[in-house]
Amino acid sequence: MNESPDAHGHDDDDLRTMQIVFAALMGLLVLTVAVAYVDFGVFTLPVAMGIAVVKALMIMVYFMHLSHESMLVRIFAVSGFVSLGCLFAITFADYIARYPAS
Amino acid sequence: MSATVEHADSSAGFLAHHFDDRAQQRQAAVIGMWAFLATEVLFFGGLFAGYSVYRFLYPEAWVEGSKHLDHVLGTINTAVLLTSSFTVVLAVRAVKRGEKDHLVRYLLTTIALASLFVVVKTYEYWVKFSHGTVPGAGFELHDLYDPSVSLNQVELFYGFYFVMTGLHAFHMVVGIVIFAVYTRLAQLGRYDENYHTPIEMIGLYWHLVDLIWVFLFPLLYLIDR
Known part of the structure; x- marks a missing residue:
């Protein structure tokens, strides 16, 4: 018996997902730095925090396995x-x- | 989690006597870990709230303070930390598949990346200390972008900067120590496809430390570039 729900196969699919999530996180890091140079007026902080929330959700749902x-x-x-x-x-x-x- | 070190027969997988089966044991560990992580979110959350209140009150000082931080090093460190989170994911995946050599390799990679982060952070602190840009008597900040800014308010920004990044770096160091212990236990063959809850739990801790930095980085380094 496996301890964790996500250990029942899907291993290669799982690795693919994690690689995509990691690539997306790095892409969003570049975006985070890029938008810091753009003045969105009152939306500057909401844009920066919006990207951070997306990154945080990706970490929680995939890296921290909340999806499983x-x-x-x-x-x-x-x-x-x-x-x-x-x-x-x-x-x-x-x-x-x-x-x-x- | 500490009781896990005492088990003798690793091939059968560890089951404490007060659990019905390993699935229930793992569920209890995961819920307990998330309860702990919720307290960590609130622990850092108080600082984020304080940061936000003073940023609301002294926006010019926050912009000034942020511009004096090294955002290139900050970006590199964020990339290093995100990569270490990915190597932890690979470590958890490896142990679930019973690949003990890969587990040790990924744990060592994670320790190396985490240490690199702490070294870069230490260098940033050293630069700030050598320029006197540290809250307290004799706070100094030269080459102001906005000469009309209140230095007392910028000093407050640096108070939040040092406490928030310092507390974060402390969590990094604690994580490195735990990773080192688990790497040794992994070398001793303590974890396999049947029993690997400690590796999963340190993984959750590490991802949360990463997640907190994801918010710290833009809030401290990138306010107005």
């Missing part, structure tokens, strides 16, 4: 980020209202 894990594991994985989202939402609900945006 049970829903319970996925809920644990997401819990930290949801809590962090609450921290940001409550913090900035205060700061944005308190100071005029410059």
